[in-house]
Amino acid sequence: MDLNIRIAGAAGQGVETTGDLLVETFAGQAVHCFSTQTYMSRIRGGLNWYDIRIADRELFSGRGKADLLVALNEDTLNWLRADVNDGGLVLFNGADNDGVVAIEFESVAKEVGGSAIMANTVAAGAVVALLGHDFTGLESGLRERFGRKGDEVVDANIACARKGAELVADHVGKLTGPESSDAPTAICSGNEAIGLAAATAGVKFVTSYPMTPSTGVITFLANVADRYGIVVEQAEDEIAAVNMICGATYAGVPAMTTTSGGGFALMVEGLALAGMLELPIYIFLGQRPGPATGLPTRTAQQDLLFAVHAGHGEFPRAVFAPGTPQQCYDLTRHALEIAHEYQTPVILMSDQFLADVRKNCRGLDTSYRPIDRHIVQEPPEDYLRYTVTESGVSPRAIPGSKALVVVDSDEHAEDGHITDHLEVRVRLQDKRMRKLQGLLSDVLPPDWYGPTEAEHVLIAWGSTYGPCREAVDLINASGGSAAMLHFSQVWPLNVDGIRRMLGGRKRITAVECNQTGQFASLLRMVGAVSECELLTRYDGMPFAAEEIARRIAP
C-alpha cells in the first residue's frame, strides 16, 4: 500500500496549509508519511505543489507520479494531469472537466463556511473521506490549527471538511489508503529538526540574513527563543552574521548562522577567521541551484566542493550532510559538539528538498541538554590562548574570567598577539592543522544499506539518502544486486575505511544533485576511489527512487 497525494495550486491558494493538515492527520493516525514541496519563487500566482506519500512501511523518498491529484486551479490541472498514475483520481476545483471529479471547492466553502478561504479545508475533507480514513483526526487537526481564532472558525472549517467528504461519497473505494501501523505520530521537517537540535544543544545566539531555503531554521529558532533563552537577530548581511557569531563564540556562547550558497560566499572570509581564531562556529548551509541567484526555490547539491574548500589559507573543519530529518537533528548536535571539542568551524549542509521534507520522527527530544563547551573556568594568570599541544587543541578560556584572552586574525604567537616570526608561524599553523587528526578519528562512518555482498554500490551524500535507499530496494526487488553507501559526514574522509567498503565491487555509481559529481571528485581527490560512474540531476528537482532505478539499469 503506497499512495501519493498531490495538492497543487497557485501560491497563496493554501496549498501548504492543506498539505500540512493532511500530513498531520495521517501521521496522527500512525500512518507512515513522507511529504515534499515544490514551488516557484513567487509569493502569489506561481505553481506550487505539495506531495504527501503515505504507506504501510517507513518512507524515505517522494514519487514522481501521483495517485490522487487535487488541482486547485486550471493551470495546475493542465500542467500536472499527465503525471497521474493509471487508475488514479483527480479532484478539480472547478466546473466539469473530462475524466476528473469536479468540485467547486471555493463556492462550496463560501456556501458552507461563509468564506472562499476555506476551499482548502473542503479539499482536505474530500481527500480524507476518499481514502476511507477516520475523520476525527482531521477534525482535531482543524481544532488545533484554528482554535485560536475561536469556535466559530473551527466549526465552519469542520463543516467545510464534512461537505468535502459528502461530495466525494460516490468515489469512496476507488483508492485505498494504508492502515495505521507502528509509525511514530510525531512529524518533523529537516529545517525544524535542525532548529530544535540547536536550541536543545545550547545554542544561545543565532544571527542570519534571510535566504531560501535556510530561513526556516532561524524562523523556527525565533519562535522557540523565549523558551530556550536564545538571542535571535537578523543581521544586516551575511558578513555581519558570521563575524557576529565569531564574536559570540569568543565570548563563550555556542552560536550559529544559517544561509544558502550566495550568503555562504559572503561568509567565506569569516569562516577562515574562525579557523584562525579557533572558534567553534556552526554554519547551516541550505543549498539551492546556482550559480549566482540560480533557482531560489529549487534544490541542489552543488556547493559541496565549495563548502569543503571555502576559506583562504588552510585550516581544519568538519562538514556534515544529513540525509533525513532525524539525521538533521542528531548531526546538528554532534556538529556542535565536534566544533567545541576541536575549537574549529563546522558546516552542516542541507538543501531545499530536505529542508521541506516532513516525515514521521520518533519524538525528537525537546529537553534542554546543553553541550560541553570545553571551557577552562579558572585559567592561570599566565594563561596563553594558543598553547601548543600535541592534539593541537589548546585550553580555551573566555573573556571575563581570571585571564586575558587574546585572539588575532593575523598570525599570532601562543599568547595570541600578532607575530611575524616565521618559526612561530609554522608552529602555530602545525598546531591548528593537528586538530585534523582528532577530527578524523571522530569521523562518522558512512551508512551501508542493502546486502553486504552487493555488486553495485550507489554512493550518496546528504539528501539523496532517501531516494537512493528506495532505489536500492527497487533494484534488488527486480533481481539486481545493489546497496547504498551514504555519507552524512563529507569532510574529512576516512580513506582506508571507504576503500575497504568499495573494494571488489562490480560497479560504483555516485548519485548526486549536481552536474559534475562533486562528491565523486572529492573521493578521487583523497584517493578513496579511482573511478566511478555518475548519475546526476541538476534541473532543480530532487531525485525520485524509480528514476534512479531506471536510469541506473545496466
Add this chain to the structure above:
Amino acid sequence: MIEKPFFDSDIAWCPGCGNFSILRTLDKTVEEAGIDRKQLVLVSGIGQAAKLPHYTQANVFNGLHGRAVPAAVGIKLANHELEVVITSGDGDMYGEGGNHLLHNIRRNVGVKAFVHNNMVYGLTKGQASPTSEIGFKTKLQVHGVMSLPFNPLAIAIAEQCSFVARSFAGDPKHLQEMMVAALQHKGGFALLDILQPCPTYNRVNSFKWYRDRVRKIGEEHDPYDRQQALDLAFRWGDEIPLGLIYKHDRPTFESQLEVFKKGALVAQYRQ
C-alpha cells in the same frame, strides 16, 4: 638561509604617529576610570590603528578588516557585562565596514567605537580612505581623490546615534574627556571619531594643520539638539569642532531583550 625577521613585541607605528597619543590616552583612561582589564575587550579590524589592542593589557579580539563592529556586537550580546571597545581605523570602520556601522547605530548595542581617523590607509601604504579630501593625491589616486569625503558624524546623527563625539589625538586631555564620556555612556552605541595625524602618508592633515583649526564646542551647545548637532557635523575646513556633538536617548538593544533580565547569556550557560 633567509634571515628570520623578528619584531614581535616592537610597536609597528612610525615615530610621530598620532596613534601613540591615542594608545597612551586610552591606557590612562582605563587606569583612572578603574576599569577592570579582565572585563575589558578591545576589538579591532585590520590597519595600523587596529594594532592598538596588542600594545596594552586587555582581552583582545583582533578580527578581519572592516568587521570589528559585528564581532564587537557578538561579544557584547554573548556577555553584556563586558566593556567592549572598538579601536580601529577610518578605512576599517567607514569604508570596508561601513554597512555594519550604519546598521549597528540603528541596533544600538552598547559597544564603544573609537575611530582613529587619519584620512588615509596607513597599513597598505598610503591610499585614499573614505574621509580623504577631494584632491588628496596618493600613489593610487594619482590625479587626486574625486569622491566627496564621508561624513561619519553627520551620518551618525542622521541615524540618531545615541552618542556622537569628536576629539583630536593632539589634545590628550580632551581625548581623555571624550573617552571617559563614551565609556560612561549607558545609552547604547557610541561613536568617537578621533582626528589622528599620520605623518608618513598624510602630509596635509598634520598636527599643525589640526591645531590651527580645531575648536572645542562651547557649553552652550545642547547635544540633544539635532539641528545644532548636524550644523556642527558639517563644519570642516577653517574650523573643526571638537567635543560631544550629539546624544539621543532611546532603549538599548540589550534592555529590550527579556532573556538578558536573567543575566548575561554566557552566565546563563551551564556546562
